[in-house]
Ligand SMILES: Nc1ncnc2c1ncn2[C@@H]1O[C@H](COP(=O)(O)OP(=O)(O)O)[C@@H](O)[C@H]1O
């Protein structure tokens with residue numbers, strides 16, 4: 425009897441971990457979409473965080489409290505390098521260059537075999553990401569976005585999303601805001617990636633491609649971006665749903681896709697359509 | 705009076721079209737300066753050059769003695785420039801009050817981390833900002849709509865909200881692109897009263913308007929553009945009597961209005 429219960433808890437705990445980590449990824453998406461930008465690089469930043477974290481733990485044996493911030497810093501630096509030139513251009517360039525980043529990194533992970541384990545990836549990563557840590561970080565980040573959202577920074581972000589030209593005329597430093605948002609989102613995704621690596625104990629080069637990027641985007645599309653909690657709820661639904669729909673077997677992917685399409689068509693503001701008040 | 709804003713040889717070319725062609729204009733500090741001209745004369749383009757939304761093909765702009773030709777819009781806003789748009793550009797999902805508070809962006813100084821931690825300094829600044837925004841809404845007669853969605857305001861109300869939002873940055877120079885467009889005569893009269901009060905707030909006005917009575921009543925000095933060129937400049941009296949101006953407007957509805965304003 426104990427055996428099936430253990431099995432059940434094992435699956436269940438993985439799901440709870442995944443929910444929290446996907447919540448952080450959804451927030452990283454929110455961070456750029458909240459000011460009207462589109463990045464398809466969240467999965468790539470996540471992968472960078474995952475590989476950085478895993479390597480620091482496995483090869484250097486650094487303590488986890490040090491591994492985590494470095495896992496956020498490395499993607500932040502890459503975001504700085506990419507964002508500098510592309511953010512001055514039309515928004516489409518950011519989306520395209522972030523897709524390219526994902527592909528470049530994938531090839532790098534596969535070919536730097538001695539370091540990254542190549543196509544096999546890295547395994548045996550100690551499971552150091554406790555549920556407390558994951559959900560603690562998620563709660564802090566939601567609260568942080570909430571607080572920032574209710575300040576001149578939040579007003580500037582919403583203004584950019586609604587009318588970038590008018591926001592610029594109001595005195596918002598558009599390039600600075602775009603770059604800041606991209607860097608913050610890269611840090612969050614890197615953090616989530618490192619937490620994922622230290623909870624699944626395995627990472628591979630193909631987990632952070634275009635498909636993962638679209639999945640992260642769909643968290644925000646389904647949940648909405650009116651409040652920071654909205655994309656997190658979107659992530660919860662899209663992560664829990666496949667588990668609940670397991671009996672549907674192959675149809676569950678179709679079902680999942682259908683839900684996203686219906687949400688985008690009929691709920692353009694997402695399933696949590698409320699808007700954060702931005703005045704005291 | 706010295707010039708708050710000076711344009712020298714300001715030129716904007718869109719492919720073959722010279723939308724603004726070698727225009728020299730000086731806007732005196734403390735004045736109300738009008739820009740008039742037929743549709744397509746280049747008035748809005750001239751405003752876009754001043755506010756930094758367009759980079760001129762050639763020529764230069766100085767604001768308060770400083771060359772701003774290469775500065776992005778936000779930097780000009782910091783230097784005391786504000787504007788409204790001919791095609792209203794609200795942040796429509798935001799409340800009326802939030803729109804005005806967004807206009808205060810350059811004046812609010814509490815750093816991000818103090819917002820993050822909700823420190824007393826940040827809260828005090830936000831409360832003060834709210835109070836000032838309410839004052840501005842009272843000034844333009846929208847205080848009772850403060851918490852409403854700005855996108856749901858009537859047309860004339862949105863125009864007044866844009867003015868309040870622009871004033872929120874405490875500009876020294878305010879550009880108004882056809883502020884009375886779409887307003888009925890009563891609203892237009894109220895607007896004129898409002899704009900006259902701005903002079904007492906030390907705001908210099910540069911405005912584009914088609915309503916000739918409105919322009920003649922309000923402006924100290926008027927520049928006339930036609931096909932991107934400055935064809936006349938002077939006080940309201942000079943402009944009414946300028947033959948090239950009458951010619952530029954000939955046959956248009958504006959000519960009738962100009963004539964009417966002349967007779968009045
Ligand atoms: N972004 C643009 N690209 C190409 N042509 C433009 C652009 N903006 C304005 N124009 C053209 O420049 C001329 C002047 O336009 P505009 O400044 O809007 O005139 P006004 O405000 O005096 O009615 C018009 O012929 C218009 O079609």
Ligand SMILES: [Mg+2]
Pocket residue numbers: 747748749790
């Ligand atoms: Mg115009």
